[in-house]
Amino acid sequence: MAKDKKLVEQITSMEEDFAQWYTDVVVKAELISYSNTRGCMILRPRGYAIWENVQKELDRRFKETGVENVYLPMLIPESLLQKEKDHVEGFAPEVAWVTHGGEEELTERMCIRPTSETLFCDHVKDVVHSYRDLPLIYNQWCSVLRWEKSTRPFLRTSEFLWQEGHTFHATAEEAEARTEQMLNVYADFCEDVLAIPLVKGKKTEKEKFAGAEATYTIEALMHDGKALQSGTSHNFGSGFAEAYGIEYTNKENKLSTVYETSWGLSTRIIGAIIMVHGDDSGLVLPPRIAPVQTMIIPIQQKKAGVLDKVFEVRDQLKGSFAVKVDDSDKSPGWKFAEQEIQGIPTRIEIGPKDIVNNQAVIVRRDTREKIVTPLDKIEETLKTVLETMQQDMYDRAKDFLEKNTHIAHDWDEFNELLNTRQGFIRAMWCGERECEEAIKEETGATTRCMPFEQKKHGDTCVHCGKLAKYEVYFGKAY
Amino acid sequence: MAKDKKLVEQITSMEEDFAQWYTDVVVKAELISYSNTRGCMILRPRGYAIWENVQKELDRRFKETGVENVYLPMLIPESLLQKEKDHVEGFAPEVAWVTHGGEEELTERMCIRPTSETLFCDHVKDVVHSYRDLPLIYNQWCSVLRWEKSTRPFLRTSEFLWQEGHTFHATAEEAEARTEQMLNVYADFCEDVLAIPLVKGKKTEKEKFAGAEATYTIEALMHDGKALQSGTSHNFGSGFAEAYGIEYTNKENKLSTVYETSWGLSTRIIGAIIMVHGDDSGLVLPPRIAPVQTMIIPIQQKKAGVLDKVFEVRDQLKGSFAVKVDDSDKSPGWKFAEQEIQGIPTRIEIGPKDIVNNQAVIVRRDTREKIVTPLDKIEETLKTVLETMQQDMYDRAKDFLEKNTHIAHDWDEFNELLNTRQGFIRAMWCGERECEEAIKEETGATTRCMPFEQKKHGDTCVHCGKLAKYEVYFGKAY
Numbered sequence: 020m021a022k023d024k025k026l027v028e029q030i031t032s033m034e035e036d037f038a039q040w041y042t043d044v045v046v047k048a049e050l051i052s053y054s055n056t057r058g059c060m061i062l063r064p065r066g067y068a069i070w071e072n073v074q075k076e077l078d079r080r081f082k083e084t085g086v087e088n089v090y091l092p093m094l095i096p097e098s099l100l101q102k103e104k105d106h107v108e109g110f111a112p113e114v115a116w117v118t119h120g121g122e123e124e125l126t127e128r129m130c131i132r133p134t135s136e137t138l139f140c141d142h143v144k145d146v147v148h149s150y151r152d153l154p155l156i157y158n159q160w161c162s163v164l165r166w167e168k169s170t171r172p173f174l175r176t177s178e179f180l181w182q183e184g185h186t187f188h189a190t191a192e193e194a195e196a197r198t199e200q201m202l203n204v205y206a207d208f209c210e211d212v213l214a215i216p217l218v219k220g221k222k223t224e225k226e227k228f229a230g231a232e233a234t235y236t237i238e239a240l241m242h243d244g245k246a247l248q249s250g251t252s253h254n255f256g257s258g259f260a261e262a263y264g265i266e267y268t269n270k271e272n273k274l275s276t277v278y279e280t281s282w283g284l285s286t287r288i289i290g291a292i293i294m295v296h297g298d299d300s301g302l303v304l305p306p307r308i309a310p311v312q313t314m315i316i317p318i319q320q321k322k323a324g325v326l327d328k329v330f331e332v333r334d335q336l337k338g339s340f341a342v343k344v345d346d347s348d349k350s351p352g353w354k355f356a357e358q359e360i361q362g363i364p365t366r367i368e369i370g371p372k373d374i375v376n377n378q379a380v381i382v383r384r385d386t387r388e389k390i391v392t393p394l395d396k397i398e399e400t401l402k403t404v405l406e407t408m409q410q411d412m413y414d415r416a417k418d419f420l421e422k423n424t425h426i427a428h429d430w431d432e433f434n435e436l437l438n439t440r441q442g443f444i445r446a447m448w449c450g451e452r453e454c455e456e457a458i459k460e461e462t463g464a465t466t467r468c469m470p471f472e473q474k475k476h477g478d479t480c481v482h483c484g485k486l487a488k489y490e491v492y493f494g495k496a497y
Numbered sequence: 498m499a500k501d502k503k504l505v506e507q508i509t510s511m512e513e514d515f516a517q518w519y520t521d522v523v524v525k526a527e528l529i530s531y532s533n534t535r536g537c538m539i540l541r542p543r544g545y546a547i548w549e550n551v552q553k554e555l556d557r558r559f560k561e562t563g564v565e566n567v568y569l570p571m572l573i574p575e576s577l578l579q580k581e582k583d584h585v586e587g588f589a590p591e592v593a594w595v596t597h598g599g600e601e602e603l604t605e606r607m608c609i610r611p612t613s614e615t616l617f618c619d620h621v622k623d624v625v626h627s628y629r630d631l632p633l634i635y636n637q638w639c640s641v642l643r644w645e646k647s648t649r650p651f652l653r654t655s656e657f658l659w660q661e662g663h664t665f666h667a668t669a670e671e672a673e674a675r676t677e678q679m680l681n682v683y684a685d686f687c688e689d690v691l692a693i694p695l696v697k698g699k700k701t702e703k704e705k706f707a708g709a710e711a712t713y714t715i716e717a718l719m720h721d722g723k724a725l726q727s728g729t730s731h732n733f734g735s736g737f738a739e740a741y742g743i744e745y746t747n748k749e750n751k752l753s754t755v756y757e758t759s760w761g762l763s764t765r766i767i768g769a770i771i772m773v774h775g776d777d778s779g780l781v782l783p784p785r786i787a788p789v790q791t792m793i794i795p796i797q798q799k800k801a802g803v804l805d806k807v808f809e810v811r812d813q814l815k816g817s818f819a820v821k822v823d824d825s826d827k828s829p830g831w832k833f834a835e836q837e838i839q840g841i842p843t844r845i846e847i848g849p850k851d852i853v854n855n856q857a858v859i860v861r862r863d864t865r866e867k868i869v870t871p872l873d874k875i876e877e878t879l880k881t882v883l884e885t886m887q888q889d890m891y892d893r894a895k896d897f898l899e900k901n902t903h904i905a906h907d908w909d910e911f912n913e914l915l916n917t918r919q920g921f922i923r924a925m926w927c928g929e930r931e932c933e934e935a936i937k938e939e940t941g942a943t944t945r946c947m948p949f950e951q952k953k954h955g956d957t958c959v960h961c962g963k964l965a966k967y968e969v970y971f972g973k974a975y
Binding site for chain 1: 532533539542567570573590591609624
């Protein structure tokens, strides 16, 4: 296959330097651009279009479960942030403070929201009076800001885009059910749309969200064997509600407290798509999330009839697929490389010979397999190719996850695995924070989650030898 | 018509106190809630759902003209803001400053974006190299912040949601064409979807955007006779591009400058919907923007078969309309009042007698007209009712605009009109800033725009008597 060497050589191979490969992909695929605002990135059209598709898919799924969208202020007065002790301790060190409005110095400084639990509680206190007002199932699409010292595109930036759901319930059971329900919405979305297989479980006390009773998480495994926390759902119990004074009159006409959840997924997920599916030629987007699903590339486009046929095929496909034509004055080889870097799932090559034979060639981005199709069957062929590719991408990632998940029965085996293999290590743990911290200190591996489906690999903690309480997924993480 | 007095009495009549009527509507229709963040409001589900529909409609129209969405940082370093002199003078007094990140004091303070021209220029400088990279047709959906001393929901708040388009072109002509094109996109959207008739024209030098060469505007007339600037489109020429050093190599291989536009529409437009269409019972939403287009209200819902039929009709309608059922345990009268306050364009009443007669009653929100329809024709009837209502709402607003637009031939007539009538005054103007400022000083009326379709009402300026240059729409404005 003819290919423009210059373009492709710009991407460092994964094998050589995974971190540099990642940076090359996000920049050369034109997903982001660096900005002059410390720690913040610019989402360029190709990057933002992926986020728009994430939003569209998630928002639809949210609304099917009764979610309503709202918008709350981006600034939090300091006194409001401070009402919940654990929460302020968790976030105060990493917020940006506004101290002046115009020429005037503020009497009370305000921070840019790092997350909006405090604002939601303060608002809900005003709108919940009776049991008839519950539940409230709110979500907000917005940007948040956390002052980060070192940043990487999508994975860790000071400002990032996300959605934050906040729900308020009459009973603890309902809050717990909602916490689990939304984790499952995330998991289904990641598996079905992003072709990313996951480990689902509960965070340890140490790793849970500041102020939550329980945090559930979905953890994905990147090509380099590191874990990426891809979405979290928190059950707050009634802690926040009590701190913020949310009360309502129940059916028995008594004052009651409410139970709260929150759940969030951010542009970080785009980092997961890149690191689960990308290859040495660039990005590979799963068909169901790709802003462009197929790029038609004319061959010998100056020859009479080629462009006419190409646009005819484009018009034939555009009702069912996100399709574009690259009719720029560059060479086909350049266009192939460009389509590959961008991760467009398929390209369709149409040249004079194809037109004579009434056919086109569909090329899969992931396997580079070429599928010749009669032009009058191109819609069904393309549909099948994209569906097969989506499934294959999931299967490959699932296979990778399984092959890179190991069981450690004792501390020697744990260290051996950590030093010679990559990926998750499943092991038994005593449940004590000191032990968890010691493991991190000694190895750099953290507890990713206690999986919902607990398996037993022994009776004692893999590190300290005390009685084991939980099976845990350990891993090095982004 | 039975109606729950308590609910309806909460809304002050327009006649009595228009400002209080407005506040009552936005609060009682549950569009917003006040927040404890100075100058910021909370968009509740019913308010945010209107904004979501505005976004959906505009975003589709933008993309049809080749717009690509991006996302740039919310913070602007002070040195970056200061590069364009007029722009910084216009905005510096009203921005919020971030001075601390976490515990650390910043070496350079940053402001929360009041608008993003500076960030776009700084970014585009990095991505435009050759004529092949132009044009760039970018848009961003985000929130911005301008420190306001006095605020009113939707009309003027410190933080607000908007879209800001920023485009970069090789020629001045192309930039001018884009500036006009986007103003027309706004105007078509307001007229077709929001049923708001407009005056389109150019702002005077005094009223144009800080740093622009020309600002075009759409101006709408509220029920109280005040004007509301509802969307603006700016042609920047090459001023910003030069200040920020944006250059590219043209086809002749020479370094050239670019020409820029920007255009924005914000949540302020929701204020226009309320003040153009609302009445003493609350909000009235045009069918094409309403998040719920019809509310089915069962009569005697405890009688056997009523709710079954109601949900059967709901299922029949839900493919084509945004439909909800109010099956709460409140009285029909309470539900009617609630549907009216919320501005839901129609309600469908179905009771035991209707079921016997195989019919339903559709009630229009604007005229309260009752339309009896056979159940097997309800889809077509509802479609016609909503389309007619949309058109009638536009026609009424258009009629109001025309009846409240007057021509002043001299200064006495101008004052007479201003004191005895409400609305726009069309008059001739000399084009001089001092004269414009004197008119504002003496009367409180400002130049709203110089309409694109200029008419001549005399040879001399209505105020100073010098030679007239332009016809101007004057008005008191929000």
